[in-house]
Amino acid sequence: GAVVSQHPSRVICKSGTSVKIECRSLDFQATTMFWYRQFPKQSLMLMATSNEGSKATYEQGVEKDKFLINHASLTLSTLTVTSAHPEDSSFYICSAREHWGSQPQHFGDGTRLSIL
Amino acid sequence: QKEVEQDPGPLSVPEGAIVSLNCTYSNSAFQYFMWYRQYSRKGPELLMYTYSSGNKEDGRFTAQVDKSSKYISLFIRDSQPSDSATYLCAMSASRDDKIIFGKGTRLHILP
Numbered sequence: 549g550a551v552v553s554q555h556p557s558r559v560i561c562k563s564g565t566s567v568k569i570e571c572r573s574l575d576f577q578a579t580t581m582f583w584y585r586q587f588p589k590q591s592l593m594l595m596a597t598s599n600e601g602s603k604a605t606y607e608q609g610v611e612k613d614k615f616l617i618n619h620a621s622l623t624l625s626t627l628t629v630t631s632a633h634p635e636d637s638s639f640y641i642c643s644a645r646e647h648w649g650s651q652p653q654h655f656g657d658g659t660r661l662s663i664l
Numbered sequence: 665q666k667e668v669e670q671d672p673g674p675l676s677v678p679e680g681a682i683v684s685l686n687c688t689y690s691n692s693a694f695q696y697f698m699w700y701r702q703y704s705r706k707g708p709e710l711l712m713y714t715y716s717s718g719n720k721e722d723g724r725f726t727a728q729v730d731k732s733s734k735y736i737s738l739f740i741r742d743s744q745p746s747d748s749a750t751y752l753c754a755m756s757a758s759r760d761d762k763i764i765f766g767k768g769t770r771l772h773i774l775p
Contacts, residue, residue: 655707
């Protein structure tokens, strides 16, 4: 149980393109979803926390206008990287928490984004 | 000082050996401690989840938490080549607080 599906797994696109990444909880309802970014040989850095039906909470230093997060249902959250540039190339991972206050988070398999 | 410190390795051990991985932390408010395994180009997979101090065992894995020393460990017995991965420690102050991750230790089990 507790499967999180992330799509696509790999994206290669030109600079200036906007890219949308989907995160779905397949067998549970996720009131809270998290978006992380991971650079090579670095730890997961939390970008934002999204609660279903409300605006996402962004971590300090993360541009909310560049990384648009939508959590429209209890099973789906999306991250859109707008006007992506080469420095946005990274491994983006989502996770979902089953209900408020529960631990742990269940992670998707990540999306490797490469901006040319 | 970073909140969570973890030696990045790599750590290479022969198959069958006992592996010891550890993290130190500075925030005494941390109460929940986790160990994740991450294979290359995959998301983290939860291995162990403990609350407060003490030991927890699950199969070949044992997690230890020493809050007085702000030190946590993961032991892997009878290590297998399939255990080769990056191991991330993680912790949080409360159930709904954000999780802080260590950088991860790359582990290689040599056949």
